[in-house]
Amino acid sequence: MAETKLKTNVLNPFENIIERLFELFDNKKLRYPVLILTMVFLIYLPLTSSRFTQEIMTNMFFYVVVCLGLNIIVGFAGLLHLGYAAFFAVGAYVTGIMSATYGINFWVTLPFSIVAAIIAGLAIGAPTLRLRGDYLAIVTLGFGEIIRFTVRNIGITGGAVGLIGIERPVLFGVVLNQIMHFYYMFFILAIMAIFVSYRLHDSRLGRAWQYIREDEDAAAAMGINVVSTRLYAFIIGSAFGALAGSFFAAKMTAISPDSFMFVHSVMILLAVVLGGMGKIPGVVLGAIIVTLFPELSRDIGQYRLIIFAAVLLVLMLYRPQGIWPERQYISTKK
Amino acid sequence: MALLEIRDLTLRFGGLCAVNNLSLAIEENSIRSLIGPNGAGKTCVFNCLTGFYKPSDGDMIFQGESLLNKKPHLITYKGMARTFQNLRLFKQLSVIENVMSGMHCRTSAGFTAAVLRTKVQQAEERRIRDYAEECLDFVGILDKKNYMAKNLPYGDQRRVEWARALATQPKLLLLDEPAAGLNREEKSRLIELIARIRDERKITIFLIEHDMGLVMKISEKIFVIDYGTKIAEGTTTEVRDNPRVIEAYLGKEEEDAV
Numbered sequence: 001m002a003e004t005k006l007k008t009n010v011l012n013p014f015e016n017i018i019e020r021l022f023e024l025f026d027n028k029k030l031r032y033p034v035l036i037l038t039m040v041f042l043i044y045l046p047l048t049s050s051r052f053t054q055e056i057m058t059n060m061f062f063y064v065v066v067c068l069g070l071n072i073i074v075g076f077a078g079l080l081h082l083g084y085a086a087f088f089a090v091g092a093y094v095t096g097i098m099s100a101t102y103g104i105n106f107w108v109t110l111p112f113s114i115v116a117a118i119i120a121g122l123a124i125g126a127p128t129l130r131l132r133g134d135y136l137a138i139v140t141l142g143f144g145e146i147i148r149f150t151v152r153n154i155g156i157t158g159g160a161v162g163l164i165g166i167e168r169p170v171l172f173g174v175v176l177n178q179i180m181h182f183y184y185m186f187f188i189l190a191i192m193a194i195f196v197s198y199r200l201h202d203s204r205l206g207r208a209w210q211y212i213r214e215d216e217d218a219a220a221a222m223g224i225n226v227v228s229t230r231l232y233a234f235i236i237g238s239a240f241g242a243l244a245g246s247f248f249a250a251k252m253t254a255i256s257p258d259s260f261m262f263v264h265s266v267m268i269l270l271a272v273v274l275g276g277m278g279k280i281p282g283v284v285l286g287a288i289i290v291t292l293f294p295e296l297s298r299d300i301g302q303y304r305l306i307i308f309a310a311v312l313l314v315l316m317l318y319r320p321q322g323i324w325p326e327r328q329y330i331s332t333k334k
Numbered sequence: 335m336a337l338l339e340i341r342d343l344t345l346r347f348g349g350l351c352a353v354n355n356l357s358l359a360i361e362e363n364s365i366r367s368l369i370g371p372n373g374a375g376k377t378c379v380f381n382c383l384t385g386f387y388k389p390s391d392g393d394m395i396f397q398g399e400s401l402l403n404k405k406p407h408l409i410t411y412k413g414m415a416r417t418f419q420n421l422r423l424f425k426q427l428s429v430i431e432n433v434m435s436g437m438h439c440r441t442s443a444g445f446t447a448a449v450l451r452t453k454v455q456q457a458e459e460r461r462i463r464d465y466a467e468e469c470l471d472f473v474g475i476l477d478k479k480n481y482m483a484k485n486l487p488y489g490d491q492r493r494v495e496w497a498r499a500l501a502t503q504p505k506l507l508l509l510d511e512p513a514a515g516l517n518r519e520e521k522s523r524l525i526e527l528i529a530r531i532r533d534e535r536k537i538t539i540f541l542i543e544h545d546m547g548l549v550m551k552i553s554e555k556i557f558v559i560d561y562g563t564k565i566a567e568g569t570t571t572e573v574r575d576n577p578r579v580i581e582a583y584l585g586k587e588e589e590d591a592v
Contacts, residue, residue, distance in 0.1 A: 196449050199448050199449045199451060200445070200448055200449065203443065203447075203448030203455070203459075204438065204441055204443045204448065204458070204459070204462070205443070205444060205445060205448055206448070207431060207434060207435065207438075208435075208438055210424070210427060210431075211424055211427075211435045211438075214424035214425065214426060214427060215422050215423075215424055217386065217406075217422065218418070218422040218423070218424065218435075219424075219435065220385075220386075220405070220406040220407050220410075221384060221386075221406055221407075221410060221415075221416055221418075221422075222407075222410060222435040222436050222438060222439070222498065222502060223407050223410035223411050223436070223438055223439025223440075223502055224407055224435070224438050224439065225405070225407045225408075226407065232444075232445070236445060
C-alpha cells in the first residue's frame, strides 16, 4: 500500500510543495532511477566541466562527508556538538605531520588519524556524556578552540603558518594531483559515508541512539547503557571527521590553523540542522546548500552572505525541523 | 527464597523522608500490589528498585544479588522491567521500533556488524523483529505495529509500553499504575493480561495501582504504605478490613464524630 501522509500544513503552501517533492523521493519505485541518474551525472560531470566547477563539487562532497559524520552525533544521538572542526583538524594534522615531516605514505597515516580521533573523542566524551543537557556543547566549543590554539602555538604543527608539503597520495601508481582525481576520491568518500550512515541508522546501534534521543530514562529502563551508547556515537562521528580531515590535508597539501575555525564547525552544524537532523538525504541536501549557495550567488557580490542569512532565517521560521526532516510519514504497509 | 527482597529501604530528599524503613518480599510467580494514598512514596520505591533513585539506606536483593549502586540498564539486564506512571514511549518512533528497544539488552551487534551487515547481524535483526512482534501480538496490537507511537489512542499506547517491557524478557515486571486512564473495558482486559503474563510467561508481577477494584481482583497479596512506611500487608480481605488502611485512605473516625 502507498505511504500515507501524516500531517499537512494547509496554512503553508510553500511547505506543501516541498513535501510533495520529497514524497516523490521517498517513493521506493522512483528512488533508484533518480539515484542512478544522479550518479551517472556526477561521474560524467568532471569530464565536461571547468576546474572551478570541479573544485566546488569536490568541496561539496567533502562537506557531505563531514556533515554525515556530525549527523551521527547531532542527528542520530541528539548531542549538540559545537567543535566538530577540531576533529577534522585532528585528522588533517595527523596526516600532515606524518606526511610532511616524516615522509610517511598517505594511506598509512589514515589508521593513525582515526585512532587519534577516537582518543580525542574518548577524552572529550567520556567525562561529559555522563552529564545531562548542554554541557557537551560547552565542552566541545572549548575543545575546538583549544585544538586551534594548540596547533597555532606548538612547533610540530608548524605554528600559525601551518604545514606545507604534504605528499600527494598515490593510488594504483597514479599520483593524485589533479583536481579531477580529488573530485572522484571525495565522491567515493561521500558515497561510503552515505552507505555507512544508512547501515548504522537501520541497525541495533542506530535505533539505540534514537531511543536515547527520544527519552533518555525510558531508554535506560529498556536496558540501554546510555553513556556508552552515546560515547559510541561520539567516537564514530569523530572518526568520520578525522578521516575527511586526512583527505582534506592530502588535497590541499598545506594546512594551517585557519582551516579549522569555529565558523567551520558552525557551517557544518548549520548544514545538518538546515537539511533535517537525522535524515540522511536531508543532511546531504543541507551540505549541498551550504556549499553551493555562496558559490552560485557570487554574482550578487558582497550582499550574498546577507541574502544567505535571510534565506536561512526564513527556512528556520517556516521549517524549524529542517528542509527534509526525519519521520514525516508512517507506512501502513503489511 | 523470595525473588525480590526489600530490606529497611529508606529514601530521603533533604529533610523529607519519602520511603521509611520499608521491608517486603516478593515470591516468584506471584502477583503483588503496592497501594497507598497519593504521595505515599510508591513510585519512589519503584525508582529505587530500578536504579533511578539511590536509596539513602537499606538494601534490595533481586535473585540473590544486591541492586544497590547498579545503573538502570544493568538492572533491566538482570531481569527487572518497568513501565512508567506517565507514559514514556519513544513518541516519534513506530510501535514496532518501540518494542524492539526492549531487545537491546538481549542482543549484541555493534558498529562493524551493522556496516558489513553480517549473517549474524541479519539473523539477530530478524530475531529482534520477530520477538517484538510476538510481544505486540501478546498484548493484542500487532495490527498497529507500523503506526507512529504518538498517534495511537491512549489505551493502545499503554499496551505498547507493556509490550516493550515484556520484550526485555524480565523475571519481574513492575507496573506503575497500569490502569490509569483506561476505561472499564480496557481495565478488564488488563486484568486478564496481567494474569496471562504471570501464567503463560512465568513473570512475577509487582504493581502500583489506585483502582481498588482491579487491585482486589488480581493481587494475591497487598502491601499498603503511607508516608513511606508500611502500614499493612496481607490478602485482599485482610487489608480491606485493616483499620489502619481505612484510616490512611478515609481519615480517622473520631475526628468526624461529634
